[in-house]
Amino acid sequence: MIYNAPIKDMLFLVNEWIGLDKVIALPGYEEVDAELFEAILEEADRFSGTELLSINRDGDEHGAKFENGTVTTPPGFKEAYTQFIENGWAGIDADPEHGGQGLPKVLQNLIDEMVGAVNVSFKLYTELSRGAYHLMNHAASDEIREKYLPKMVEGVWSGTMCLTEAHCGTDLGLLNTKAVPAGDGTYKLSGTKIFITSGDHDLTENILHLVIARIEGAPAGTRGISLFLVPKILVNEDGSLGERNAVNTASIEHKMGIRASATCTLNFDDATGYLIGEENRGLAAMFKMMNIERMTVGLQGLGLSEIAYQNARDYAQERTQSKAPAPRPDDSKPADPIIYQPEMQRQLLTIRSQVEGARALSVFTGLHVDIMERSADEAAAADAENTVALLTPVIKAHFSDLGMSSTLSAQQIYGGHGYVREHGMEQLVRDCRIAPIYEGTNEVQAIDLVARKITGKTGEFADRFLASWQEFLREHEDDEKVAAIVGPAAVALECLIDTTRWLREKVQSDDATARGAASQYLRLFALTIIACMWSQIIVSIRDKEGSFYDIKRKLARFYMQQVLPETSALAATIIQGADALADFEVSDLVGQ
Numbered sequence: 001m002i003y004n005a006p007i008k009d010m011l012f013l014v015n016e017w018i019g020l021d022k023v024i025a026l027p028g029y030e031e032v033d034a035e036l037f038e039a040i041l042e043e044a045d046r047f048s049g050t051e052l053l054s055i056n057r058d059g060d061e062h063g064a065k066f067e068n069g070t071v072t073t074p075p076g077f078k079e080a081y082t083q084f085i086e087n088g089w090a091g092i093d094a095d096p097e098h099g100g101q102g103l104p105k106v107l108q109n110l111i112d113e114m115v116g117a118v119n120v121s122f123k124l125y126t127e128l129s130r131g132a133y134h135l136m137n138h139a140a141s142d143e144i145r146e147k148y149l150p151k152m153v154e155g156v157w158s159g160t161m162c163l164t165e166a167h168c169g170t171d172l173g174l175l176n177t178k179a180v181p182a183g184d185g186t187y188k189l190s191g192t193k194i195f196i197t198s199g200d201h202d203l204t205e206n207i208l209h210l211v212i213a214r215i216e217g218a219p220a221g222t223r224g225i226s227l228f229l230v231p232k233i234l235v236n237e238d239g240s241l242g243e244r245n246a247v248n249t250a251s252i253e254h255k256m257g258i259r260a261s262a263t264c265t266l267n268f269d270d271a272t273g274y275l276i277g278e279e280n281r282g283l284a285a286m287f288k289m290m291n292i293e294r295m296t297v298g299l300q301g302l303g304l305s306e307i308a309y310q311n312a313r314d315y316a317q318e319r320t321q322s323k324a325p326a327p328r329p330d331d332s333k334p335a336d337p338i339i340y341q342p343e344m345q346r347q348l349l350t351i352r353s354q355v356e357g358a359r360a361l362s363v364f365t366g367l368h369v370d371i372m373e374r375s376a377d378e379a380a381a382a383d384a385e386n387t388v389a390l391l392t393p394v395i396k397a398h399f400s401d402l403g404m405s406s407t408l409s410a411q412q413i414y415g416g417h418g419y420v421r422e423h424g425m426e427q428l429v430r431d432c433r434i435a436p437i438y439e440g441t442n443e444v445q446a447i448d449l450v451a452r453k454i455t456g457k458t459g460e461f462a463d464r465f466l467a468s469w470q471e472f473l474r475e476h477e478d479d480e481k482v483a484a485i486v487g488p489a490a491v492a493l494e495c496l497i498d499t500t501r502w503l504r505e506k507v508q509s510d511d512a513t514a515r516g517a518a519s520q521y522l523r524l525f526a527l528t529i530i531a532c533m534w535s536q537i538i539v540s541i542r543d544k545e546g547s548f549y550d551i552k553r554k555l556a557r558f559y560m561q562q563v564l565p566e567t568s569a570l571a572a573t574i575i576q577g578a579d580a581l582a583d584f585e586v587s588d589l590v591g592q
């Protein structure tokens with residue numbers, strides 16, 4: 001298995017497309033420049049493509065192990081983690097006040113894509129910590145932040161997100177974990193959380209669990225959920241490690257993929273917890289972490305698509321089968337490399353044209369996270385916040401679905417050799433399969449988009465967002481140098497705007513029908529927005545010459561002609577297909 005981070009494309013997107021100057025202009029990023037940006041990407045590529053990739057296969061075969069109540073990570077993980085923290089990767093976008101590097105989110109997104117490509121299991125040991133850090137930095141008291149955050153940034157303590165219980169996955173309002181005030185400002189937590197990623201392991205000295213629970217007497221449902229910090233080992237006043245807290249690992253899961261990642265059942269038996277934020281406002285605070293994780297899960301899908309593409313492309317050049325259609329590369333040979341088969345080319349290009357468009361959306365969204373967090377211009381920051389809120393479910397769901405379709409296509413290109421273990425393609429498929437499920441299933445992301453993001457106040461923003469893209473496309477659709485790209489994008493956008501209007505009405509009048517169309521709508525939205533990204537890229541390189549830009553133009557055209565047409569079928573399915581779904585009763589499904 002090989003992986004070379006697509007640094008050229010990444011730098012093109014940041015330097016030439018969005019413009020690094022827009023990032024550097026934000027308060028706090030004055031010390032970032034193109035050289036630093038490139039040097040960090042190159043170092044991330046080196047670390048990912050060598051250290052992390054080299055332990056991915058063994059990690060899958062060995063798996064995380066649970067013995068005598070403790071979890072051990074597979075061989076090589078500890079050494080790789082030591083390098084990870086020594087090189088400062090744990091604190092890339094963390095606050096300098098806690099020892100972090102305070103670098104832009106747009107850079108973090110690109111690093112996340114690389115690490116997700118080469119070793120999802122390893123990434124999971126680090127990414128929940130990052131989310132936990134940002135949540136605590138956002139919502140915890142000064143005392144808690146000072147005591148815990150520097151160790152998290154140093155990477156010697158890690159974090160988890162403890163939401164799920166056996167009977168309560170999507171619907172967190174059902175949770176049973178209880179918190180009882182201990183009388184000294186702390187709480188005693190009891191309950192069992194399942195499926196907790198990195199709930200226990202041997203990579204860090206301490207693990208900080210962020211747990212949602214209901215304080216005795218709190219209202220039922222999501223309005224009675226509070227958030228607590230429950231350290232695995234209690235921390236003394238002076239910051240040193242004290243007694244073991246009453247949190248124990250009951251078991252770890254045996255899984256289809258990400259086998260090196262420990263997915264734990266944790267028992268809390270009167271464990272000491274510290275309230276984060278206000279009582280009963282825990283879920284709102286937790287969303288800070290969940291939104292970071294949603295983005296990063298999407299980036300797993302993007303990374304896996306890229307590595308699947310690179311390996312399938314190389315294999316297709318080596319594997320000779322059948323004679324290719326004319327013109328053949330070498331008429332004297334009995335068979336040609338399968339990359340000369342148009343079917344194989346189509347599958348490779350379908351992956352690549354979507355991956356490069358999706359990467360542009362990742363960079364675009366990363367920039368908006370930076371603006372949201374740093375801009376001194378309040379209106380710009382508010383707009384950026386709305387943009388990020390709108391695009392987060394789209395990135396989570398669409399990129400993880402893209403990861404599935406790309407890894408499956410790449411596996412197909414290997415034929416039977418992709419189905420067997422040898423080349424590692426089946427591991428990519430298995431490792432990707434969790435991405436559409438965890439961090440809120442993709443169905444839940446779609447409902448978030450339909451029921452929250454395109455309706456009400458955020459709906460007004462969504463209209464403005466789509467209208468601004470419409471204006472951009474209209475401005476350029478008659479320019480014959482870019483019309484082949486911008487024209488189809490403009491048609492798809494009209495269709496998205498019409499469908500959005502229709503669906504918004506349905507949300508008010510017939511919620512069931514609207515929800516039945518949510519996943520199809522999210523796909524329509526994602527394919528169209530990626531077409532907008534491609535259009536803006538092509539306009540930005542309109543007069544540039546050279547093979548790099550020519551390939552971009554060809555890929556954009558391929559996307560418009562081979563991928564984007566699905567949007568009209570999706571719109572038709574959503575609008576005309578609504579009645580067919582509404583005709584069914586549950587009894588029709590289960591009755592016969």
Ligand SMILES: Cc1cc2nc3c(=O)[nH]c(=O)nc-3n(C[C@H](O)[C@H](O)[C@H](O)COP(=O)(O)OP(=O)(O)OC[C@H]3O[C@@H](n4cnc5c(N)ncnc54)[C@H](O)[C@@H]3O)c2cc1C
Nearest residue numbers: 161162163164168169170195196197263438439440441443
């Ligand atoms: C490997 C792994 C790691 C995980 N890591 C963590 C972790 O670190 N922390 C944590 O707290 N949890 C974690 N989870 C839990 C994960 O987030 C949940 O599995 C996920 O949110 C779905 O919950 P569930 O499995 O209970 O499925 P359910 O909620 O029972 O859903 C079953 C099906 O019903 C659908 N469904 C449910 N409600 C709706 C709705 N309102 N509208 C439409 N469809 C709906 C779902 O989309 C799904 O297809 C992990 C899970 C796994 C497998």
